[in-house]
Amino acid sequence: MSAVDELLDGLPGPERTAVAAVVDLAERLAPSAARGVSYGVPALLVDGRPLLGLAVRGERISLYPFSPAALDTVREDLAGWSTSKGTVHCSAAHPLPTVLLERMLLARLAEIQG
Template sequence: MGIIDAHLERAATGNRAALSRVYAVAREATPDLTEGESYGMPALLYRGKGFVAALESKSHLGLYPFSGKVLPAISDRLAGFDWSQGALKFTAQHEIPDDLLHLIFETRRGEIDAQLDRKKR
């Protein structure tokens, strides 16, 4: 059992499917992800960098793209959600649509690629 599965098993039954869906869409959007930790959170990693975490809190679920630039860059698409630079809040009753998840993941993947490819030069 990986770190993500162990994390999901601890989530409340009503939230588990919504959190699992975030990770499933991330894996679909970016197949070469690995599991690990980033900022102390169970996370999916891309090229060794924190890609996404989806966590449960007492009052909401949160998606964390490990970047302060991803969500502001797509702010026009976040209507109806409470968000900050580093987190998007959602619930099992108000999940993040697949197309928005894909946009978040494409944006984060592009950010990581640009950062790491720039370092290679």
Template sequence: MGTVDDLLAGLDPADRAPIERVYAVAQEVVPDAQQGLGYGMPALVYRGKPLVSVMRAKKHIGVYPFSPAAVEAVAATLASHPGIGLDKGTIRFQPEHPLPDDVVRALVLARKAQIDG
């Protein structure tokens, strides 16, 4: 797999916009994050550790913060949002129901705090 830019370039426009937005908000929150790989997936990497990856799956868009605790940090906020599913370490959504920016910020800040230790 290539970089985040490579991933975005290969996406259908309907999927690209919400995925690109998550990456943009994450980059605003952690401007030091760089494009790289996390567990073989294009991701933003912070201090040598994967911060967040967002990818199109067969039936949803998946957000992978590489941390069940980071997902738990935003789980209550997401309970009222339509079309969003949670699993241990993963948030799933549909392009027509993108993740709110405030949730992305909270998720990325939770993961950053873990990396900062």
């Protein structure tokens, strides 16, 4: 079982649903993505490089695109979400909109496949 699967299995219903939606979108955008670990967090990897890392602590869901530049593609649209240089935080009650997540993931995927 992958670290992503273990994360999902250990989450309560609302968080599991929210994180599963993120993973499903990432895997649709990057069908060759493998589930694994990068920088100590469950992650999706493309060509051995991290596409997106995931962590959940309580109700807080952290998304790590492993690229400040990829996050910068949506940063101006993230009013209402907590961010840092390389992380965006959301929750099951206040998920990141699909359009923003997709834009960020596509930017990171373009970097990887560069």
